[in-house]
Amino acid sequence: MKPLKLLFLLICTVFFFYSCDKDKDNNPEPDNPFDKEGLLINYADAIILPNYNSFKLSLDSLVLSFDVFKTSASLSDFQLVKQKLHVAYLKYQTISLTEFGPAESEIVRMNFNVFPTDTAQIIANIASGTYDLSAASNLDAKGFPALDYLFYGKNSSENSMSNLLSSSTTRKQYVTDILNEMTTKTNAVITTWNTTYRSQFISSLNTDIGSSIGYLVNQLNFELDYLKNAKVGIPLGKKTLNIPLPEKCEAYFGTQSLPYAVATLNIIEDIYLGRSKAGIDGKGFDDYLNHLGASYGSGTLDAAIKNQFSIAKTKLAAISNPISVEVISNPNTVDAAYVELVKLLVLLKTDMPSNLGVIITYQDGDGD
Amino acid sequence: MKKIIYPTLVSILLITACEKEKSPEPTPEPEPSYTVPTTYNFSNVNYSGQTTRLDMVAEIKTYMNTGNTMGAVLSSQKLKEMYQNINNQFSNSSLNTSGKNIKSKVFSLDQTIFEGFMDSLAAASISTVSGSNGVAGVVVSPTNSAKKYLCDKNGVEWTQVIEKGLMGALMYYQTVAVYLDESSIGNSVDNSTVVVGEGTAMEHHWDEAFGYFGVPVDFPTNTVGMRFWGKYCNDRNTILSTNSEIMNAFLKGRAAISNKDYTVRDAQVTIVRDAWEKVIAATIISYVNATKTNLSDDAVRNHNLSEIKGFLMNLKYNPTKKISNAQLIQLEGYLGTNFYSITSTSLDQIRDLLSSVYGLDAVKTTL
Numbered sequence: 001m002k003p004l005k006l007l008f009l010l011i012c013t014v015f016f017f018y019s020c021d022k023d024k025d026n027n028p029e030p031d032n033p034f035d036k037e038g039l040l041i042n043y044a045d046a047i048i049l050p051n052y053n054s055f056k057l058s059l060d061s062l063v064l065s066f067d068v069f070k071t072s073a074s075l076s077d078f079q080l081v082k083q084k085l086h087v088a089y090l091k092y093q094t095i096s097l098t099e100f101g102p103a104e105s106e107i108v109r110m111n112f113n114v115f116p117t118d119t120a121q122i123i124a125n126i127a128s129g130t131y132d133l134s135a136a137s138n139l140d141a142k143g144f145p146a147l148d149y150l151f152y153g154k155n156s157s158e159n160s161m162s163n164l165l166s167s168s169t170t171r172k173q174y175v176t177d178i179l180n181e182m183t184t185k186t187n188a189v190i191t192t193w194n195t196t197y198r199s200q201f202i203s204s205l206n207t208d209i210g211s212s213i214g215y216l217v218n219q220l221n222f223e224l225d226y227l228k229n230a231k232v233g234i235p236l237g238k239k240t241l242n243i244p245l246p247e248k249c250e251a252y253f254g255t256q257s258l259p260y261a262v263a264t265l266n267i268i269e270d271i272y273l274g275r276s277k278a279g280i281d282g283k284g285f286d287d288y289l290n291h292l293g294a295s296y297g298s299g300t301l302d303a304a305i306k307n308q309f310s311i312a313k314t315k316l317a318a319i320s321n322p323i324s325v326e327v328i329s330n331p332n333t334v335d336a337a338y339v340e341l342v343k344l345l346v347l348l349k350t351d352m353p354s355n356l357g358v359i360i361t362y363q364d365g366d367g368d
Numbered sequence: 369m370k371k372i373i374y375p376t377l378v379s380i381l382l383i384t385a386c387e388k389e390k391s392p393e394p395t396p397e398p399e400p401s402y403t404v405p406t407t408y409n410f411s412n413v414n415y416s417g418q419t420t421r422l423d424m425v426a427e428i429k430t431y432m433n434t435g436n437t438m439g440a441v442l443s444s445q446k447l448k449e450m451y452q453n454i455n456n457q458f459s460n461s462s463l464n465t466s467g468k469n470i471k472s473k474v475f476s477l478d479q480t481i482f483e484g485f486m487d488s489l490a491a492a493s494i495s496t497v498s499g500s501n502g503v504a505g506v507v508v509s510p511t512n513s514a515k516k517y518l519c520d521k522n523g524v525e526w527t528q529v530i531e532k533g534l535m536g537a538l539m540y541y542q543t544v545a546v547y548l549d550e551s552s553i554g555n556s557v558d559n560s561t562v563v564v565g566e567g568t569a570m571e572h573h574w575d576e577a578f579g580y581f582g583v584p585v586d587f588p589t590n591t592v593g594m595r596f597w598g599k600y601c602n603d604r605n606t607i608l609s610t611n612s613e614i615m616n617a618f619l620k621g622r623a624a625i626s627n628k629d630y631t632v633r634d635a636q637v638t639i640v641r642d643a644w645e646k647v648i649a650a651t652i653i654s655y656v657n658a659t660k661t662n663l664s665d666d667a668v669r670n671h672n673l674s675e676i677k678g679f680l681m682n683l684k685y686n687p688t689k690k691i692s693n694a695q696l697i698q699l700e701g702y703l704g705t706n707f708y709s710i711t712s713t714s715l716d717q718i719r720d721l722l723s724s725v726y727g728l729d730a731v732k733t734t735l
Contacts, residue, residue, distance in 0.1 A: 229551070238551075239476065240475070240476060240477055241475070241545060241684065241685065241687055242687070243477060342550060342554065342556065345556040346554070346555045346556045349556045350555060350556060350558075354560070359561060360558055360561075367552070367569065367572055367573055367576060368417040368468065368576075
């Protein structure tokens with residue numbers, strides 16, 4: 001029994017110290033503070049603002065190409081519109097998780113990307129010609145998912161979609177109204193960041209509720225939950241006893257669900273690492289966790305998170321595009337990615353925040 | 369001091385594991401280093417939403433039962449409004465103002481099929497003649513006139529299908545597939561921020577799962593107030609002993625969550641899911657037996673077969689179900705669509721398939 005007793009003591013001791021470490025982490029080291037301002041400046045100037053600007057350029061370009069198509073009605077111009085839509089939708093993935101401050105005021109996520117879109121509502125809106133896009137009832141009849149439907153249609157040829165759009169004044173107006181709203185909101189967010197919000201963002205040096213780090217950690221996890229559930233799990237049938245629901249996929253009509261999901265995971269990783277839009281690894285949560293000495297098992301928490309990012313990215317990349325086809329023909333591959341996203345979520349949503357002293361405030365899961 | 373508990377537990381587990389290798393005889397499960405109470409009296413428990421929905425189903429059932437008197441016409445609109453909780457259709461006004469409804473919590477892909485059942489029930493209630501093969505109406509037992517049930521022309525008593533179906537698509541589904549799922553009680557769900565009156569998110573979800581079981585907090589010592597699944601579980605308890613099996617799992621799982629013992633939590637999920645599923649299978653078998661002894665009594669037979677139809681639907685809602693989808697389709701085939709033409713052979717086929725899947729061969733005739 002003697003070796004066992006020793007082992008018992010050893011384990012207790014290890015866990016005891018581990019617990020002490022954790023306590024300390026909840027009040028991150030006052031004597032040797034992490035450069036949180038540097039962290040936030042990197043986030044603002046190297047990731048968030050460049051991504052907004054890049055998104056704005058592609059959205060403006062989409063608007064411009066649609067204007068050209070409106071007068072030309074040519075098929076080649078329509079093809080260009082669809083290409084521009086894809087680029088803008090892809091770049092949108094890099095700003096989706098910045099849903100705090102000005103983006104939260106504009107409610108960007110709910111206005112730009114509620115899917116699946118309500119095709120019946122869209123058709124009714126176009127038919128009536130009178131609609132208020134800002135009404136809550138139209139949240140699922142506008143934004144990228146609505147454009148996805150209006151440009152691709154269901155089982156429709158490119159030619160017929162082009163003709164349908166060019167021959168209908170009300171349909172063209174509907175697309176114009178959607179694009180105008182997105183442009184207005186995007187410009188409002190960028191203007192506020194440039195004029196007042198950037199300085200507010202980088203000077204918020206706590207980790208409590210309402211702090212910049214608090215927002216970032218919460219939205220990072222919200223976006224990962226959203227990727228796991230809305231983009232992968234629900235189409236796979238995770239909420240419907242494994243009965244797949246392909247029509248619930250993002251960009252269902254334009255069939256770009258996989259690249260958008262990959263882009264989402266990439267931006268989550270960029271934020272975690274503090275990796276700039278140009279690909280340079282600056283100050284990020286990884287550095288912060290290492291500074292705090294956050295451990296996980298026998299290694300560091302950062303190593304565990306990086307490893308899990310790598311596994312999740314590999315499994316996600318193993319899915320063929322689009323996910324709507326894969327959930328039927330190859331569900332095991334999609335499920336494998338789902339499982340790894342869940343593991344990543346546990347690390348980022350429980351282990352990372354508890355070390356950083358951040359409280360997760362957004363609601364998820366069923367309950368009432 | 370609380371932090372000491374976990375390492376101690378781990379150490380105990382380790383030591384037990386070592387001892388296990390030494391002695392081949394089975395060692396009992398290690399006792400957790402925290403207390404598992406004997407009644408569901410934990411701090412910060414609230415499952416009022418579940419209680420409200422059980423009350424709603426009970427009132428819908430009461431209304432549907434009024435159709436068992438010839439000449440009483442049921443309104444499908446009223447039923448659907450109760451289902452969605454719109455237009456203040458409950459006589460218990462606190463249900464009308466609860467902000468809760470049943471429909472949105474029913475398994476999403478089956479939400480509208482219940483509205484179809486309600487239409488079928490209301491349509492049958494228009495009949496002004498007695499029910500018989502090919503004729504909708506109230507069917508009365510020749511030996512006991514108190515046993516009278518409104519059936520459609522195929523002998524289906526939709527009141528039973530709707531009530532038992534909702535026990536599955538709402539209560540059982542929400543418990544085993546939603547609240548006991550990774551998205552509600554998995555490791556990424558918050559288990560540190562305590563909301564006064566509701567506990568942590570993980571604790572709350574577990575409590576909500578318990579709320580759908582329909583038993584008093586001191587079940588099974590006390591059985592007063594048990595309803596729906598609590599009642600059916602108790603009805604099979606002499607043979608299955610599932611009362612304490614399920615109750616203990618709920619108690620142990622809640623204590624485990626509060627003490628962040630996730631291995632024990634996950635083990636209790638398996639116990640609840642498996643035992644509850646077995647209760648459903650055993651209930652169907654018991655109705656098969658009851659049908660066999662009342663095969664020529666149109667009222668009792670139709671009533672029992674309608675219970676079977678409802679409970680059979682339920683088996684699909686368990687994400688770790690023992691039965692395959694193909695077997696479920698087989699069972700529906702044995703049951704058929706016209707209850708006046710059921711045979712003893714097909715009843716045996718239902719019983720034998722279920723008893724073999726659920727390991728109930730030894731008790732299939734006594735259930």
